Amino acid sequence: MAPRSRNASAPTKPLLKAPAQIGSLDAAALVGELRQLHEDAEDPDIERMPSDNELYGALLYAEKHAKALAMKQGTEAAQRSAAVKRVLLWEYLREQTDLHQAKAIEDARAVKAEWADLAPVLAVSTPNAAYNKAKRLQAARLIDTAHGDRRLRRTPEAVVEAERRIAAQALAERRAEEQARQRHQLVLPVAQRLLGHRDGLAFDTDAEDWLDEMAAVVDDCHTSTQQVSLARYLGATVRALARLERQTGKPPATTEAARLAYSAAVELLSR
Incomplete structure:
Protein backbone atom coordinates (compact mmCIF):
# COMPACT_ATOMS: atom_id res chain seq x y z
CA MET A 1 0.00 0.00 0.00
CA ALA A 2 1.35 3.39 -0.94
CA PRO A 3 2.09 5.64 2.01
CA ARG A 4 -0.56 8.24 2.71
CA SER A 5 0.49 11.65 1.48
CA ARG A 6 0.37 14.57 3.85
CA ASN A 7 -0.90 17.92 2.74
CA ALA A 8 1.80 20.54 3.03
CA SER A 9 0.83 23.40 5.31
CA ALA A 10 1.99 26.91 4.59
CA PRO A 11 4.53 27.90 7.26
CA THR A 12 2.70 31.19 7.84
CA LYS A 13 -0.64 29.48 8.43
CA PRO A 14 -1.64 29.73 12.11
CA LEU A 15 -2.48 26.69 14.16
CA LEU A 16 -6.11 25.66 14.07
CA LYS A 17 -6.12 25.86 17.84
CA ALA A 18 -4.22 28.43 19.85
CA PRO A 19 -1.24 26.84 21.64
CA ALA A 20 -1.90 26.55 25.37
CA GLN A 21 -0.19 29.23 27.40
CA ILE A 22 0.20 29.62 31.14
CA GLY A 23 0.18 33.37 30.65
CA SER A 24 -0.31 35.59 33.67
CA LEU A 25 0.45 33.88 36.95
CA ASP A 26 1.11 34.91 40.56
CA ALA A 27 4.38 33.01 40.77
CA ALA A 28 5.30 34.43 44.19
CA ALA A 29 2.04 33.14 45.68
CA LEU A 30 2.68 29.66 44.28
CA VAL A 31 6.21 29.66 45.67
CA GLY A 32 4.65 30.61 49.00
CA GLU A 33 2.38 27.59 48.74
CA LEU A 34 5.41 25.39 48.03
CA ARG A 35 7.13 26.87 51.08
CA GLN A 36 4.09 26.09 53.22
CA LEU A 37 4.11 22.45 52.08
CA HIS A 38 7.77 22.15 53.14
CA GLU A 39 7.07 23.86 56.47
CA ASP A 40 4.13 21.52 57.15
CA ALA A 41 6.41 18.56 56.42
CA GLU A 42 8.96 19.99 58.89
CA ASP A 43 11.69 20.31 56.27
CA PRO A 44 14.80 20.93 58.42
CA ASP A 45 16.38 23.18 55.78
CA ILE A 46 13.37 25.36 55.03
CA GLU A 47 15.18 28.48 56.27
CA ARG A 48 17.55 28.09 53.31
CA MET A 49 14.73 28.27 50.75
CA PRO A 50 15.00 31.51 48.68
CA SER A 51 12.32 34.17 49.02
CA ASP A 52 9.00 33.91 47.21
CA ASN A 53 10.16 36.41 44.56
CA GLU A 54 13.24 34.34 43.66
CA LEU A 55 11.43 31.88 41.41
CA TYR A 56 14.40 30.09 39.87
CA GLY A 57 16.23 29.61 43.17
CA ALA A 58 13.07 28.51 44.94
CA LEU A 59 12.38 25.89 42.27
CA LEU A 60 15.91 24.53 42.54
CA TYR A 61 15.49 24.29 46.30
CA ALA A 62 12.14 22.52 45.99
CA GLU A 63 13.64 20.06 43.54
CA LYS A 64 16.66 19.33 45.73
CA HIS A 65 14.57 18.97 48.89
CA ALA A 66 11.60 17.12 47.42
CA LYS A 67 12.31 14.10 49.61
CA ALA A 68 11.84 16.25 52.69
CA LEU A 69 8.10 16.11 52.02
CA ALA A 70 8.17 12.33 52.61
CA MET A 71 9.66 12.61 56.11
CA LYS A 72 6.23 12.59 57.78
CA GLN A 73 3.50 9.97 57.54
CA GLY A 74 0.65 10.59 55.08
CA THR A 75 2.38 13.24 53.01
CA GLU A 76 1.80 11.65 49.59
CA ALA A 77 -0.81 14.30 48.72
CA ALA A 78 1.65 17.04 49.69
CA GLN A 79 4.35 15.47 47.51
CA ARG A 80 1.98 15.29 44.58
CA SER A 81 0.80 18.87 45.07
CA ALA A 82 4.36 20.18 45.31
CA ALA A 83 5.46 18.31 42.20
CA VAL A 84 2.53 19.62 40.14
CA LYS A 85 3.23 23.16 41.33
CA ARG A 86 6.86 22.77 40.27
CA VAL A 87 5.80 21.60 36.81
CA LEU A 88 3.51 24.60 36.49
CA LEU A 89 6.14 27.07 37.66
CA TRP A 90 8.83 25.64 35.36
CA GLU A 91 6.43 25.97 32.41
CA TYR A 92 5.66 29.54 33.41
CA LEU A 93 9.39 30.26 33.73
CA ARG A 94 9.99 28.77 30.26
CA GLU A 95 7.39 31.14 28.76
CA GLN A 96 8.92 34.12 30.54
CA THR A 97 12.39 33.11 29.38
CA ASP A 98 11.27 33.11 25.76
CA LEU A 99 9.76 36.58 26.14
CA HIS A 100 12.79 38.08 27.82
CA GLN A 101 15.33 36.39 25.56
CA ALA A 102 13.45 37.68 22.51
CA LYS A 103 13.60 41.19 23.96
CA ALA A 104 17.34 40.81 24.65
CA ILE A 105 17.92 39.76 21.02
CA GLU A 106 15.88 42.74 19.83
CA ASP A 107 18.03 45.06 21.97
CA ALA A 108 21.23 43.45 20.71
CA ARG A 109 20.18 43.89 17.09
CA ALA A 110 19.22 47.50 17.80
CA VAL A 111 22.85 48.23 18.72
CA LYS A 112 24.09 46.49 15.57
CA ALA A 113 25.00 43.06 16.96
CA GLU A 114 25.43 40.69 14.00
CA TRP A 115 23.74 37.33 13.74
CA ALA A 116 27.24 35.85 13.79
CA ASP A 117 27.72 37.42 17.24
CA LEU A 118 24.45 35.96 18.48
CA ALA A 119 24.92 32.44 17.10
CA PRO A 120 27.19 31.11 19.90
CA VAL A 121 25.13 32.69 22.71
CA LEU A 122 21.97 31.19 21.21
CA ALA A 123 23.71 27.80 21.12
CA VAL A 124 23.52 27.45 17.34
CA SER A 125 26.30 27.12 14.82
CA THR A 126 25.45 29.57 12.03
CA PRO A 127 24.14 33.13 11.64
CA ASN A 128 21.17 31.80 9.70
CA ALA A 129 20.31 29.41 12.52
CA ALA A 130 20.55 32.31 14.99
CA TYR A 131 18.13 34.33 12.85
CA ASN A 132 15.65 31.45 12.68
CA LYS A 133 15.85 30.80 16.41
CA ALA A 134 15.31 34.48 17.14
CA LYS A 135 12.23 34.52 14.95
CA ARG A 136 10.84 31.45 16.71
CA LEU A 137 11.37 33.17 20.06
CA GLN A 138 9.58 36.27 18.80
CA ALA A 139 6.48 34.15 18.18
CA ALA A 140 5.99 34.10 21.95
CA ARG A 141 5.63 37.88 21.92
CA LEU A 142 3.34 38.26 18.94
CA ILE A 143 -0.40 37.68 18.55
CA ASP A 144 -1.90 36.81 15.18
CA THR A 145 -4.64 39.44 15.04
CA ALA A 146 -5.56 38.33 11.52
CA HIS A 147 -6.71 34.96 12.87
CA GLY A 148 -8.62 35.61 16.06
CA ASP A 149 -5.76 36.85 18.27
CA ARG A 150 -4.12 33.43 18.29
CA ARG A 151 -0.54 32.77 19.19
CA LEU A 152 1.71 32.42 16.19
CA ARG A 153 3.26 29.21 15.02
CA ARG A 154 6.88 29.09 16.08
CA THR A 155 8.23 29.39 12.54
CA PRO A 156 10.33 32.21 11.09
CA GLU A 157 7.88 32.56 8.21
CA ALA A 158 4.90 33.06 10.55
CA VAL A 159 6.77 35.71 12.54
CA VAL A 160 7.95 37.57 9.42
CA GLU A 161 4.40 37.61 8.08
CA ALA A 162 3.04 38.89 11.41
CA GLU A 163 5.74 41.57 11.55
CA ARG A 164 4.81 42.64 8.03
CA ARG A 165 1.16 43.01 9.05
CA ILE A 166 2.09 44.89 12.22
CA ALA A 167 4.29 47.29 10.26
CA ALA A 168 1.55 47.84 7.68
CA GLN A 169 -0.98 48.51 10.44
CA ALA A 170 1.37 50.97 12.15
CA LEU A 171 1.91 52.76 8.83
CA ALA A 172 -1.85 52.96 8.24
Missing part, protein backbone atom coordinates in the same frame (compact mmCIF):
# COMPACT_ATOMS: atom_id res chain seq x y z
CA GLU A 173 -2.35 54.39 11.74
CA ARG A 174 0.35 57.03 11.17
CA ARG A 175 -1.26 58.00 7.88
CA ALA A 176 -4.67 58.22 9.54
CA GLU A 177 -3.23 60.44 12.28
CA GLU A 178 -1.61 62.71 9.70
CA GLN A 179 -4.87 62.93 7.76
CA ALA A 180 -6.69 63.75 11.00
CA ARG A 181 -4.13 66.46 11.77
CA GLN A 182 -4.53 68.00 8.31
CA ARG A 183 -8.30 67.78 8.58
CA HIS A 184 -8.16 69.44 11.98
CA GLN A 185 -6.42 72.48 10.49
CA LEU A 186 -9.58 72.98 8.41
CA VAL A 187 -12.09 72.01 11.10
CA LEU A 188 -10.73 74.18 13.93
CA PRO A 189 -11.29 77.65 12.39
CA VAL A 190 -14.74 76.64 11.11
CA ALA A 191 -15.75 75.35 14.55
CA GLN A 192 -14.39 78.48 16.23
CA ARG A 193 -16.26 80.69 13.78
CA LEU A 194 -19.56 78.84 14.31
CA LEU A 195 -19.18 79.05 18.09
CA GLY A 196 -18.26 82.72 17.79
CA HIS A 197 -21.66 83.39 16.20
CA ARG A 198 -23.61 81.04 18.45
CA ASP A 199 -25.97 83.86 19.51
CA GLY A 200 -27.01 84.21 15.89
CA LEU A 201 -28.16 80.60 15.61
CA ALA A 202 -31.65 79.29 16.24
CA PHE A 203 -31.09 75.89 17.86
CA ASP A 204 -33.02 73.30 19.82
CA THR A 205 -31.81 71.22 22.77
CA ASP A 206 -30.06 68.66 20.55
CA ALA A 207 -28.05 71.26 18.63
CA GLU A 208 -27.31 73.12 21.86
CA ASP A 209 -25.85 69.97 23.40
CA TRP A 210 -23.51 69.49 20.44
CA LEU A 211 -22.48 73.15 20.51
CA ASP A 212 -21.63 72.69 24.19
CA GLU A 213 -19.52 69.63 23.35
CA MET A 214 -17.64 71.65 20.72
CA ALA A 215 -17.08 74.51 23.11
CA ALA A 216 -15.65 72.14 25.72
CA VAL A 217 -12.82 70.91 23.47
CA VAL A 218 -12.19 73.64 20.90
CA ASP A 219 -9.67 75.58 23.03
CA ASP A 220 -7.74 72.50 24.18
CA CYS A 221 -7.60 70.28 21.15
CA HIS A 222 -4.14 68.76 20.83
CA THR A 223 -4.35 64.97 20.75
CA SER A 224 -5.63 63.02 17.76
CA THR A 225 -8.57 61.81 19.87
CA GLN A 226 -9.56 65.38 20.74
CA GLN A 227 -9.21 66.45 17.11
CA VAL A 228 -11.40 63.62 15.87
CA SER A 229 -13.93 64.44 18.60
CA LEU A 230 -14.11 68.10 17.54
CA ALA A 231 -14.77 67.09 13.93
CA ARG A 232 -17.48 64.68 15.10
CA TYR A 233 -19.11 67.34 17.28
CA LEU A 234 -19.07 69.85 14.41
CA GLY A 235 -20.74 67.33 12.12
CA ALA A 236 -23.37 66.49 14.72
CA THR A 237 -24.07 70.20 15.27
CA VAL A 238 -24.58 70.84 11.56
CA ARG A 239 -26.84 67.81 11.22
CA ALA A 240 -28.92 68.94 14.21
CA LEU A 241 -29.29 72.45 12.77
CA ALA A 242 -30.22 71.05 9.34
CA ARG A 243 -32.82 68.76 10.92
CA LEU A 244 -34.30 71.71 12.81
CA GLU A 245 -34.48 73.69 9.55
CA ARG A 246 -36.39 70.86 7.88
CA GLN A 247 -38.80 70.62 10.80
CA THR A 248 -39.52 74.34 11.12
CA GLY A 249 -38.97 75.52 7.57
CA LYS A 250 -36.84 78.35 8.96
CA PRO A 251 -33.10 78.89 8.42
CA PRO A 252 -30.96 78.04 11.47
CA ALA A 253 -29.12 81.38 11.33
CA THR A 254 -30.72 84.66 12.41
CA THR A 255 -27.79 86.92 11.47
CA GLU A 256 -25.71 87.23 8.31
CA ALA A 257 -22.48 86.40 10.17
CA ALA A 258 -24.05 83.25 11.67
CA ARG A 259 -25.40 82.26 8.23
CA LEU A 260 -21.93 82.54 6.71
CA ALA A 261 -20.41 80.55 9.59
CA TYR A 262 -23.04 77.83 9.21
CA SER A 263 -22.58 77.73 5.43
CA ALA A 264 -18.82 77.34 5.86
CA ALA A 265 -19.40 74.38 8.19
CA VAL A 266 -21.83 72.76 5.75
CA GLU A 267 -19.38 73.26 2.87
CA LEU A 268 -16.47 71.77 4.85
CA LEU A 269 -18.43 68.69 5.84
CA SER A 270 -19.54 68.09 2.27
CA ARG A 271 -15.93 67.59 1.10
Whole structure:
Protein backbone atom coordinates (compact mmCIF):
# COMPACT_ATOMS: atom_id res chain seq x y z
CA MET A 1 0.00 0.00 0.00
CA ALA A 2 1.35 3.39 -0.94
CA PRO A 3 2.09 5.64 2.01
CA ARG A 4 -0.56 8.24 2.71
CA SER A 5 0.49 11.65 1.48
CA ARG A 6 0.37 14.57 3.85
CA ASN A 7 -0.90 17.92 2.74
CA ALA A 8 1.80 20.54 3.03
CA SER A 9 0.83 23.40 5.31
CA ALA A 10 1.99 26.91 4.59
CA PRO A 11 4.53 27.90 7.26
CA THR A 12 2.70 31.19 7.84
CA LYS A 13 -0.64 29.48 8.43
CA PRO A 14 -1.64 29.73 12.11
CA LEU A 15 -2.48 26.69 14.16
CA LEU A 16 -6.11 25.66 14.07
CA LYS A 17 -6.12 25.86 17.84
CA ALA A 18 -4.22 28.43 19.85
CA PRO A 19 -1.24 26.84 21.64
CA ALA A 20 -1.90 26.55 25.37
CA GLN A 21 -0.19 29.23 27.40
CA ILE A 22 0.20 29.62 31.14
CA GLY A 23 0.18 33.37 30.65
CA SER A 24 -0.31 35.59 33.67
CA LEU A 25 0.45 33.88 36.95
CA ASP A 26 1.11 34.91 40.56
CA ALA A 27 4.38 33.01 40.77
CA ALA A 28 5.30 34.43 44.19
CA ALA A 29 2.04 33.14 45.68
CA LEU A 30 2.68 29.66 44.28
CA VAL A 31 6.21 29.66 45.67
CA GLY A 32 4.65 30.61 49.00
CA GLU A 33 2.38 27.59 48.74
CA LEU A 34 5.41 25.39 48.03
CA ARG A 35 7.13 26.87 51.08
CA GLN A 36 4.09 26.09 53.22
CA LEU A 37 4.11 22.45 52.08
CA HIS A 38 7.77 22.15 53.14
CA GLU A 39 7.07 23.86 56.47
CA ASP A 40 4.13 21.52 57.15
CA ALA A 41 6.41 18.56 56.42
CA GLU A 42 8.96 19.99 58.89
CA ASP A 43 11.69 20.31 56.27
CA PRO A 44 14.80 20.93 58.42
CA ASP A 45 16.38 23.18 55.78
CA ILE A 46 13.37 25.36 55.03
CA GLU A 47 15.18 28.48 56.27
CA ARG A 48 17.55 28.09 53.31
CA MET A 49 14.73 28.27 50.75
CA PRO A 50 15.00 31.51 48.68
CA SER A 51 12.32 34.17 49.02
CA ASP A 52 9.00 33.91 47.21
CA ASN A 53 10.16 36.41 44.56
CA GLU A 54 13.24 34.34 43.66
CA LEU A 55 11.43 31.88 41.41
CA TYR A 56 14.40 30.09 39.87
CA GLY A 57 16.23 29.61 43.17
CA ALA A 58 13.07 28.51 44.94
CA LEU A 59 12.38 25.89 42.27
CA LEU A 60 15.91 24.53 42.54
CA TYR A 61 15.49 24.29 46.30
CA ALA A 62 12.14 22.52 45.99
CA GLU A 63 13.64 20.06 43.54
CA LYS A 64 16.66 19.33 45.73
CA HIS A 65 14.57 18.97 48.89
CA ALA A 66 11.60 17.12 47.42
CA LYS A 67 12.31 14.10 49.61
CA ALA A 68 11.84 16.25 52.69
CA LEU A 69 8.10 16.11 52.02
CA ALA A 70 8.17 12.33 52.61
CA MET A 71 9.66 12.61 56.11
CA LYS A 72 6.23 12.59 57.78
CA GLN A 73 3.50 9.97 57.54
CA GLY A 74 0.65 10.59 55.08
CA THR A 75 2.38 13.24 53.01
CA GLU A 76 1.80 11.65 49.59
CA ALA A 77 -0.81 14.30 48.72
CA ALA A 78 1.65 17.04 49.69
CA GLN A 79 4.35 15.47 47.51
CA ARG A 80 1.98 15.29 44.58
CA SER A 81 0.80 18.87 45.07
CA ALA A 82 4.36 20.18 45.31
CA ALA A 83 5.46 18.31 42.20
CA VAL A 84 2.53 19.62 40.14
CA LYS A 85 3.23 23.16 41.33
CA ARG A 86 6.86 22.77 40.27
CA VAL A 87 5.80 21.60 36.81
CA LEU A 88 3.51 24.60 36.49
CA LEU A 89 6.14 27.07 37.66
CA TRP A 90 8.83 25.64 35.36
CA GLU A 91 6.43 25.97 32.41
CA TYR A 92 5.66 29.54 33.41
CA LEU A 93 9.39 30.26 33.73
CA ARG A 94 9.99 28.77 30.26
CA GLU A 95 7.39 31.14 28.76
CA GLN A 96 8.92 34.12 30.54
CA THR A 97 12.39 33.11 29.38
CA ASP A 98 11.27 33.11 25.76
CA LEU A 99 9.76 36.58 26.14
CA HIS A 100 12.79 38.08 27.82
CA GLN A 101 15.33 36.39 25.56
CA ALA A 102 13.45 37.68 22.51
CA LYS A 103 13.60 41.19 23.96
CA ALA A 104 17.34 40.81 24.65
CA ILE A 105 17.92 39.76 21.02
CA GLU A 106 15.88 42.74 19.83
CA ASP A 107 18.03 45.06 21.97
CA ALA A 108 21.23 43.45 20.71
CA ARG A 109 20.18 43.89 17.09
CA ALA A 110 19.22 47.50 17.80
CA VAL A 111 22.85 48.23 18.72
CA LYS A 112 24.09 46.49 15.57
CA ALA A 113 25.00 43.06 16.96
CA GLU A 114 25.43 40.69 14.00
CA TRP A 115 23.74 37.33 13.74
CA ALA A 116 27.24 35.85 13.79
CA ASP A 117 27.72 37.42 17.24
CA LEU A 118 24.45 35.96 18.48
CA ALA A 119 24.92 32.44 17.10
CA PRO A 120 27.19 31.11 19.90
CA VAL A 121 25.13 32.69 22.71
CA LEU A 122 21.97 31.19 21.21
CA ALA A 123 23.71 27.80 21.12
CA VAL A 124 23.52 27.45 17.34
CA SER A 125 26.30 27.12 14.82
CA THR A 126 25.45 29.57 12.03
CA PRO A 127 24.14 33.13 11.64
CA ASN A 128 21.17 31.80 9.70
CA ALA A 129 20.31 29.41 12.52
CA ALA A 130 20.55 32.31 14.99
CA TYR A 131 18.13 34.33 12.85
CA ASN A 132 15.65 31.45 12.68
CA LYS A 133 15.85 30.80 16.41
CA ALA A 134 15.31 34.48 17.14
CA LYS A 135 12.23 34.52 14.95
CA ARG A 136 10.84 31.45 16.71
CA LEU A 137 11.37 33.17 20.06
CA GLN A 138 9.58 36.27 18.80
CA ALA A 139 6.48 34.15 18.18
CA ALA A 140 5.99 34.10 21.95
CA ARG A 141 5.63 37.88 21.92
CA LEU A 142 3.34 38.26 18.94
CA ILE A 143 -0.40 37.68 18.55
CA ASP A 144 -1.90 36.81 15.18
CA THR A 145 -4.64 39.44 15.04
CA ALA A 146 -5.56 38.33 11.52
CA HIS A 147 -6.71 34.96 12.87
CA GLY A 148 -8.62 35.61 16.06
CA ASP A 149 -5.76 36.85 18.27
CA ARG A 150 -4.12 33.43 18.29
CA ARG A 151 -0.54 32.77 19.19
CA LEU A 152 1.71 32.42 16.19
CA ARG A 153 3.26 29.21 15.02
CA ARG A 154 6.88 29.09 16.08
CA THR A 155 8.23 29.39 12.54
CA PRO A 156 10.33 32.21 11.09
CA GLU A 157 7.88 32.56 8.21
CA ALA A 158 4.90 33.06 10.55
CA VAL A 159 6.77 35.71 12.54
CA VAL A 160 7.95 37.57 9.42
CA GLU A 161 4.40 37.61 8.08
CA ALA A 162 3.04 38.89 11.41
CA GLU A 163 5.74 41.57 11.55
CA ARG A 164 4.81 42.64 8.03
CA ARG A 165 1.16 43.01 9.05
CA ILE A 166 2.09 44.89 12.22
CA ALA A 167 4.29 47.29 10.26
CA ALA A 168 1.55 47.84 7.68
CA GLN A 169 -0.98 48.51 10.44
CA ALA A 170 1.37 50.97 12.15
CA LEU A 171 1.91 52.76 8.83
CA ALA A 172 -1.85 52.96 8.24
CA GLU A 173 -2.35 54.39 11.74
CA ARG A 174 0.35 57.03 11.17
CA ARG A 175 -1.26 58.00 7.88
CA ALA A 176 -4.67 58.22 9.54
CA GLU A 177 -3.23 60.44 12.28
CA GLU A 178 -1.61 62.71 9.70
CA GLN A 179 -4.87 62.93 7.76
CA ALA A 180 -6.69 63.75 11.00
CA ARG A 181 -4.13 66.46 11.77
CA GLN A 182 -4.53 68.00 8.31
CA ARG A 183 -8.30 67.78 8.58
CA HIS A 184 -8.16 69.44 11.98
CA GLN A 185 -6.42 72.48 10.49
CA LEU A 186 -9.58 72.98 8.41
CA VAL A 187 -12.09 72.01 11.10
CA LEU A 188 -10.73 74.18 13.93
CA PRO A 189 -11.29 77.65 12.39
CA VAL A 190 -14.74 76.64 11.11
CA ALA A 191 -15.75 75.35 14.55
CA GLN A 192 -14.39 78.48 16.23
CA ARG A 193 -16.26 80.69 13.78
CA LEU A 194 -19.56 78.84 14.31
CA LEU A 195 -19.18 79.05 18.09
CA GLY A 196 -18.26 82.72 17.79
CA HIS A 197 -21.66 83.39 16.20
CA ARG A 198 -23.61 81.04 18.45
CA ASP A 199 -25.97 83.86 19.51
CA GLY A 200 -27.01 84.21 15.89
CA LEU A 201 -28.16 80.60 15.61
CA ALA A 202 -31.65 79.29 16.24
CA PHE A 203 -31.09 75.89 17.86
CA ASP A 204 -33.02 73.30 19.82
CA THR A 205 -31.81 71.22 22.77
CA ASP A 206 -30.06 68.66 20.55
CA ALA A 207 -28.05 71.26 18.63
CA GLU A 208 -27.31 73.12 21.86
CA ASP A 209 -25.85 69.97 23.40
CA TRP A 210 -23.51 69.49 20.44
CA LEU A 211 -22.48 73.15 20.51
CA ASP A 212 -21.63 72.69 24.19
CA GLU A 213 -19.52 69.63 23.35
CA MET A 214 -17.64 71.65 20.72
CA ALA A 215 -17.08 74.51 23.11
CA ALA A 216 -15.65 72.14 25.72
CA VAL A 217 -12.82 70.91 23.47
CA VAL A 218 -12.19 73.64 20.90
CA ASP A 219 -9.67 75.58 23.03
CA ASP A 220 -7.74 72.50 24.18
CA CYS A 221 -7.60 70.28 21.15
CA HIS A 222 -4.14 68.76 20.83
CA THR A 223 -4.35 64.97 20.75
CA SER A 224 -5.63 63.02 17.76
CA THR A 225 -8.57 61.81 19.87
CA GLN A 226 -9.56 65.38 20.74
CA GLN A 227 -9.21 66.45 17.11
CA VAL A 228 -11.40 63.62 15.87
CA SER A 229 -13.93 64.44 18.60
CA LEU A 230 -14.11 68.10 17.54
CA ALA A 231 -14.77 67.09 13.93
CA ARG A 232 -17.48 64.68 15.10
CA TYR A 233 -19.11 67.34 17.28
CA LEU A 234 -19.07 69.85 14.41
CA GLY A 235 -20.74 67.33 12.12
CA ALA A 236 -23.37 66.49 14.72
CA THR A 237 -24.07 70.20 15.27
CA VAL A 238 -24.58 70.84 11.56
CA ARG A 239 -26.84 67.81 11.22
CA ALA A 240 -28.92 68.94 14.21
CA LEU A 241 -29.29 72.45 12.77
CA ALA A 242 -30.22 71.05 9.34
CA ARG A 243 -32.82 68.76 10.92
CA LEU A 244 -34.30 71.71 12.81
CA GLU A 245 -34.48 73.69 9.55
CA ARG A 246 -36.39 70.86 7.88
CA GLN A 247 -38.80 70.62 10.80
CA THR A 248 -39.52 74.34 11.12
CA GLY A 249 -38.97 75.52 7.57
CA LYS A 250 -36.84 78.35 8.96
CA PRO A 251 -33.10 78.89 8.42
CA PRO A 252 -30.96 78.04 11.47
CA ALA A 253 -29.12 81.38 11.33
CA THR A 254 -30.72 84.66 12.41
CA THR A 255 -27.79 86.92 11.47
CA GLU A 256 -25.71 87.23 8.31
CA ALA A 257 -22.48 86.40 10.17
CA ALA A 258 -24.05 83.25 11.67
CA ARG A 259 -25.40 82.26 8.23
CA LEU A 260 -21.93 82.54 6.71
CA ALA A 261 -20.41 80.55 9.59
CA TYR A 262 -23.04 77.83 9.21
CA SER A 263 -22.58 77.73 5.43
CA ALA A 264 -18.82 77.34 5.86
CA ALA A 265 -19.40 74.38 8.19
CA VAL A 266 -21.83 72.76 5.75
CA GLU A 267 -19.38 73.26 2.87
CA LEU A 268 -16.47 71.77 4.85
CA LEU A 269 -18.43 68.69 5.84
CA SER A 270 -19.54 68.09 2.27
CA ARG A 271 -15.93 67.59 1.10
